[in-house]
Amino acid sequence: MAAIPAAHTQRGRPISPALPRQVWRSAAIGAGNLAAWASRRTGRGSGASIRGQVITKLYPDAFTELVAGRRIAAISGTNGKTTTTHLLTAALRAWVDDPTDVVTNADGANLREGIASALSQQVHAPIAILETDEQIVPAMVRAGHPEVLVMLNFSRDQLDRHHEIKSLGKKWRDALAEAGGKGPVVVANIHDPLVTWAAEAAQHTIWVDMGIGWTQDAALCPNCGTVLRYGGDNGWSCPGCMMAQHPADFSVSGDQVTGPHGEQWLLDLAVPGRFNRGNATCALAAAIVMGVDPAVAVQAMSTVRAPAGRFSTGHFGETTARLLLAKNPAGWAESLLVMQSDPVVLAIDSAIADGTDVSWLWDVEYEQLAGRHVVCTGPRAQDLAVRLSYAGVEHSIVPSLTEAMHAHYDHPVDVLATYTAFLHLCRMGGVTW
Known part of the structure; x- marks a missing residue:
């Protein structure tokens, strides 16, 4: 077969860029859907992952184009992002007139391919609630311009892949600083120093006391490297640069969430554990940012029972x-x-x-x-x-x-x-x- 001219491989598209982009994006989505159907028929899985791989292989700009122009809430962190995504999705779907206006990657496929796969199935949905892998948060901030970014925690996870969590935190911080006033409202966990350091670069941050604290991955200040102090009424602090735990705008104690003006809501979750009450508190704060009545959000979150099988x-x-x-x-x-x-x-x-x-x-x-x-x-x-x-x-x-x-x-x-x-x-x- 003759070599393909360089002009025809521009931006990785398989054939001439002179043809309308939407046509070839639609063709890539069609091929991805066919691959997903084959995966389901052969019992190899839901097909969401292979769909995304095919779409982005045939049309590399799929992620960037599919996240553009929507109201996006992105949820990331090492722990809890799938459940938090389901909780926030339930809140938004209960609030809008048509639940199909809200698209999400409910199966937890959270890299570019998985997100493109989910969005390709509801191309015109105006709202997207997206679980986002820690590695691609900067790309999401730059391409999707999310309305809200929920930052849960950083912990060592898959040591052969995420071996240096501070580098991830720095990439988040840099992306938020670069976005400036056009960046997302950040909903951030006050107990995690690395999350705090990254979130402080945002123009607007809502601080959440999730009621839990994992400290084994946060011995040193991410800002100056000094050993952090833990304990006392004010949580953690750095004696070297005075970076410290922020006062909470939202906090949870038992099943009760307290808001920034003393408002209180009672959680009635079907998913167990204090960590899920913390996840729900972050989801509630994000829902309020997106305009959802908090009473509606709390009621909707109670319907989430087994997010992605959990x-x-x-x-x-x-x-x-x-x-x-x-x-x-x-x-x-x-x-x-x-x-x-x-x-x-x-x-x-x-x-x-x-x-x-x-x-x-x-x-x-x-x-x-x-x-x-x-x-x-x-x-x-x-x-x-x-x-x-x-x-x-x-x-x-x-x-x-x-x-x-x-x-x-x-x-x-x-x-x-x-x-x-x-x-x-x-x-x-x-x-x-």
Whole structure:
């Protein structure tokens, strides 16, 4: 085949740029939809991911063009972005006249390809609530000009991919500083120093006390490198540059959220855990920024039950299991608090999507499971068993997920899993979303 002239490869389009852009974008979306259909037909998945890959391969400007011109709320951070996205989406859909005016990447595909995939299915929806991977927040700020950006936390996650979280925080800070007055309203977690440092570059920030604080990834001040001080009524502070925890505009205590003027709302969430009450508080603040009546937002958020399979119930023969997902030490620390069964099942994998480095197991306080039996399963069950031995937690090893889930249990069990194992368990247990 003859070489394609350089003019015909401009901007990566497969054929002549003289043809109308919308035609070729539509053609790319059509090809992506066909790939998604084939993925579903062959049982390989929902097709959302492959759709996005095909669209962006054939039309590289798809992400930039599809995010443009919408009212966008972007949600990012290491923990809680999927659930927060679902909560905020429920609030917006309850507020608008036509729920189809709100598009979201509900399946959690949050890179450029996943976002393009979701938006391609509702090209004309004026509002987009988008879970956004930490790596592409700067691109979202620059291309999508979001109305609001929810910044949850930074924690070590997939150490082989996000090995230096401060570099991510700096990219967020730089993008917000560059955006200036045209940048988003930022809803930021006051407990995370790196989030605080990044958010301080925004023109307008709403500070949220999420009721939780993970400090193991925040020993040093991101501004000057001095060891941070923790404790006291004012939270954390830096003795070197006087950077410190901000007073909260929104805060949560138990199920009660307090607003900036003393307003109070009672959460009635179907998703458990104090971390989800913190997520809901951020979602409520973002909803208010976007004009939603807070009473409507709170009621709508109560309808969210199993965002992208999290906290869903799976059935494995005679075994009934509640499935929880956690991907890093901060997530595991909070998720262990809501596990109620005895025994509990912990499923560990280290595929690419999980991060191949599982040394984070040693940062989780498994000692809190003392007195209960733990079933260790998944490809890295042995690694988990070693950690539990040092924690003094009684455990057994069942490497096969299938065998572990089809064992005899006297009552429903709680299962906490890393990402790849979680997806496998959802398929095994008949959980869809």
